[in-house]
Amino acid sequence: DAGVIQSPRHEVTEMGQEVTLRCKPISGHNSLFWYRQTMMRGLELLIYFNNNVPIDDSGMPEDRFSAKMPNASFSTLKIQPSEPRDSAVYFCASSSSGETTDTQYFGPGTRLTVL
Amino acid sequence: DAKTTQPPSMDCAEGRAANLPCNHSTISGNEYVYWYRQIHSQGPQYIIHGLKNNETNEMASLIITEDRKSSTLILPHATLRDTAVYYCIAMDSSYKLIFGSGTRLLVRP
Numbered sequence: 001d002a003g004v005i006q007s008p009r010h011e012v013t014e015m016g017q018e019v020t021l022r023c024k025p026i027s028g029h030n031s032l033f034w035y036r037q038t039m040m041r042g043l044e045l046l047i048y049f050n051n052n053v054p055i056d057d058s059g060m061p062e063d064r065f066s067a068k069m070p071n072a073s074f075s076t077l078k079i080q081p082s083e084p085r086d087s088a089v090y091f092c093a094s095s096s097s098g099e100t101t102d103t104q105y106f107g108p109g110t111r112l113t114v115l
Numbered sequence: 116d117a118k119t120t121q122p123p124s125m126d127c128a129e130g131r132a133a134n135l136p137c138n139h140s141t142i143s144g145n146e147y148v149y150w151y152r153q154i155h156s157q158g159p160q161y162i163i164h165g166l167k168n169n170e171t172n173e174m175a176s177l178i179i180t181e182d183r184k185s186s187t188l189i190l191p192h193a194t195l196r197d198t199a200v201y202y203c204i205a206m207d208s209s210y211k212l213i214f215g216s217g218t219r220l221l222v223r224p
Contacts, residue, residue: 004158031210043159043214055210091158095210102210103149106158 004107006092012113018080021110024073025094033104034067034077035091043091049075050097082114119203119215126221133190135218137203140184146207148179150188152199153217159202162188193222 005024013019025032034046047057052069060067064083069075079086089111093104120138127133139148150162163170163177165186170177176189190197202217 033210042216045211045213048210050210093158097210103161103164104210104212105161109156109158 004092004094004105006090006107006110008110009108010111010113012115013082014115015083016081017114018078019082019086019112019114021077021090021092021112023075023077023092023107025075025092026105027073029094029096029105030072031095031097031102031104032069032075033093033095034075035093035106036088037091037109038088046077079112082112084114087112087114119205121201121203121215121218123216124219124221126223127193128223129195130192133193133197133220133222135188135190135201135203135220136185137188138185139203139205142183142205143207146205148177148183148186149204149206149212150175150177151202151204151212151214152197153202154196154199159214162201193220195222195224198222 004026007022030051032049035043036046037043046059047067048055049069065079067077089109091106091109093106095102095104147164147166149164151159152162153159163172163175165177165179179186198221200217200219202214204212
């Protein structure tokens, strides 16, 4: 299995622009997670999907952030408009929920720089 | 989720065992102890998890004290590639992994 795939790996944009990050979970996994990592705040969970349905978006910082999962093999995290403080590494992870313990497998991340 | 406490940094010599401690004195009965690591610029990587019993896999061993208030991750023969930040997390049957600051392990040649 190729593991969790994220694109792009690096994104540089200017303040005010729309940014879309993409994630393909591991085939057969039915849970998907978006995390953000910064030096100041560490790794934070932004949103969690189960069977393509958003279950908990309490970590989404504000209305500028939105996430979708139109099918079991694809998810997007969108920032509109982007701001310099959104600069971070964004990780996607997937797991096969329904097991007693849900091991999450992480993608390589997207490094976002907002100028 | 229970809060975990880890030393900010440790080092060990290549080929020796690395023993990484974690305190989770407020852990509840249904919370598992998970260990992940993050090698520079990569996504976190699952290592091992356990509830009460000691566990071993191809990567590491996990020793959990009888009262479950602390645990130790053991890398039996550390290599330079094991240099990473190691996170100890207490997680219940829900999905939330709450990452703390972790322990930065440096394996010296």
